[in-house]
Amino acid sequence: MKIAVMGYGTIGSGVVEVIRRNSLKLEKKAGEEIEVKYVLDLRDFPGDPMEECIVHDYKTIVNDDEVKVVVETMGGVEPAYTFVKEMLEAKKHVTTSNKALVAAKGAELLEIAKANNVNFQFEASVGGGIPIIRNINSCLTADILEEITGILNGTTNYMLTKMANEGADFDEVLKDAQEKGYAEKDPTADIEGYDPCRKIAILTSIVSGKTVDFEDIHCEGITGISADDFKYAKKLNRSIKLLASSRQIGSNYVAMVAPYMLDSNHPLYSVNDVFNAVFVRGNVLGDAMFYGSGAGSLPTASAVVADVVEMTKNKDKHLEIEWSGEKLQLLDYKNTESRFFVRTDKSLEDVRKVFGNVEIVDGVIPNEIGFITSHTKESEFEEKAEKLGIINRIRIN
Numbered sequence: 001m002k003i004a005v006m007g008y009g010t011i012g013s014g015v016v017e018v019i020r021r022n023s024l025k026l027e028k029k030a031g032e033e034i035e036v037k038y039v040l041d042l043r044d045f046p047g048d049p050m051e052e053c054i055v056h057d058y059k060t061i062v063n064d065d066e067v068k069v070v071v072e073t074m075g076g077v078e079p080a081y082t083f084v085k086e087m088l089e090a091k092k093h094v095t096t097s098n099k100a101l102v103a104a105k106g107a108e109l110l111e112i113a114k115a116n117n118v119n120f121q122f123e124a125s126v127g128g129g130i131p132i133i134r135n136i137n138s139c140l141t142a143d144i145l146e147e148i149t150g151i152l153n154g155t156t157n158y159m160l161t162k163m164a165n166e167g168a169d170f171d172e173v174l175k176d177a178q179e180k181g182y183a184e185k186d187p188t189a190d191i192e193g194y195d196p197c198r199k200i201a202i203l204t205s206i207v208s209g210k211t212v213d214f215e216d217i218h219c220e221g222i223t224g225i226s227a228d229d230f231k232y233a234k235k236l237n238r239s240i241k242l243l244a245s246s247r248q249i250g251s252n253y254v255a256m257v258a259p260y261m262l263d264s265n266h267p268l269y270s271v272n273d274v275f276n277a278v279f280v281r282g283n284v285l286g287d288a289m290f291y292g293s294g295a296g297s298l299p300t301a302s303a304v305v306a307d308v309v310e311m312t313k314n315k316d317k318h319l320e321i322e323w324s325g326e327k328l329q330l331l332d333y334k335n336t337e338s339r340f341f342v343r344t345d346k347s348l349e350d351v352r353k354v355f356g357n358v359e360i361v362d363g364v365i366p367n368e369i370g371f372i373t374s375h376t377k378e379s380e381f382e383e384k385a386e387k388l389g390i391i392n393r394i395r396i397n
């Protein structure tokens with residue numbers, strides 16, 4: 001099987017390396033040798049073993065009938081969308097690690113793939129190297145998935161872990177994550193939560209079979225988390241994690257991305273560093289969790305190459321992924337309930353006047369108090385927080 005890789009950066013170069021390193025195993029599994037014929041990139045790579053394969057015009061790949069499988073690891077919606085669409089229309093299978101593309105155009109690209117009797121797969125777009133899309137689509141097919149809660153961003157989990165354990169500075173640890181190849185080209189997508197937001201939109205879309213617009217999901221990142229919040233977390237023996245969650249309520253869904261303070265009984269409490277984990281609750285399976293490297297060159301490439309093998313084995317067959325373009329209307333998160341950990345510089349009397357009976361956490365930071373609310377409707381909490389005046393709040397499990 002001759003394949004092409006579009007985008008020779010962190011993940012694209014990882015794909016080439018995985019194919020080189022595990023060639024014999026891959027040949028056995030795919031039923032034929034997998035050979036990279038072209039690498040599309042903006043740059044030349046003088047001295048690189050793939051130097052001779054580098055091309056700059058994607059039409060070279062579109063027009064080569066020998067290439068049947070294409071890997072897209074450029075990132076962003078355009079020009080990735082245009083390139084991928086044309087590859088599918090030229091009857092080439094495509095796999096991508098690009099969640100921005102999948103979240104924005106997933107249903108449409110699946111439809112184009114179906115019309116051309118090829119496949120569009122995107123295992124690496126959620127959870128890096130963790131097999132989750134295929135598991136949801138096949139192994140968990142007997143279940144109605146009532147809840148998915150995940151740590152779906154390696155960069156922020158790496159940062160939160162370093163900040164908690166080493167008291168590391170936000171900017172310094174972000175730079176470290178960028179150097180390790182975990183962060184997006186524009187890391188705003190990681191730290192503001194847009195990246196896990198796209199990922200939970202993709203998971204909710206494949207679970208519901210309809211399209212979830214990630215912009216409809218309430219999204220909070222980690223930029224509001226400070227060293228003082230970690231001091232409270234330590235006192236409470238809790239970890240701070242950026243969770244992306246989606247729950248089915250009747251025939252509707254509610255989804256959210258936000259930092260949480262988790263107690264040690266929570267299954268995601270000790271998922272640290274660049275690791276991701278996806279907790280699912282099925283109506284017949286009960287609870288299950290998938291854990292592994294959520295970002296990085298080789299772990300992510302592992303998931304991409306697994307798609308390449310699957311598509312090579314099924315090169316004459318379209319494998320159905322149920323995800324239509326019909327929009328899924330999400331429930332308003334403001335009508336759901338949460339418990340909150342809150343910091344304020346107001347008096348205990350004022351706190352009790354507004355929030356009633358709360359659990360006090362004091363003696364952590366001078367001239368302020370921390371407290372934990374009972375389960376409160378999100379909209380009600382916002383009103384009370386506004387009335388009291390708070391320094392910060394983090395949801396708590």
Ligand SMILES: NC(=O)C1=CN([C@@H]2O[C@H](COP(=O)(O)OP(=O)(O)OC[C@H]3O[C@@H](n4cnc5c(N)ncnc54)[C@H](OP(=O)(O)O)[C@@H]3O)[C@@H](O)[C@H]2O)C=CC1
Nearest residue numbers: 007008009010011041042073074075097098181295296300
């Ligand atoms: N890094 C990670 O751990 C993970 C990343 N992903 C996703 O995988 C995708 C790739 O990420 P990553 O490898 O980190 O990104 P990189 O920026 O490291 O690599 C992207 C490569 O594509 C090239 N490129 C960009 N635009 C074009 C174009 N128009 N034509 C040809 N080549 C182009 C870039 O060239 P240049 O550098 O010159 O711009 C670069 O070499 C993204 O969608 C990302 O979200 C998914 C899971 C994990």
Ligand SMILES: N[C@@H](CC=O)C(=O)O
Nearest residue numbers: 153154155182184295
């Ligand atoms: N920037 C992303 C890369 C993988 O999807 C992350 O940190 O998780």
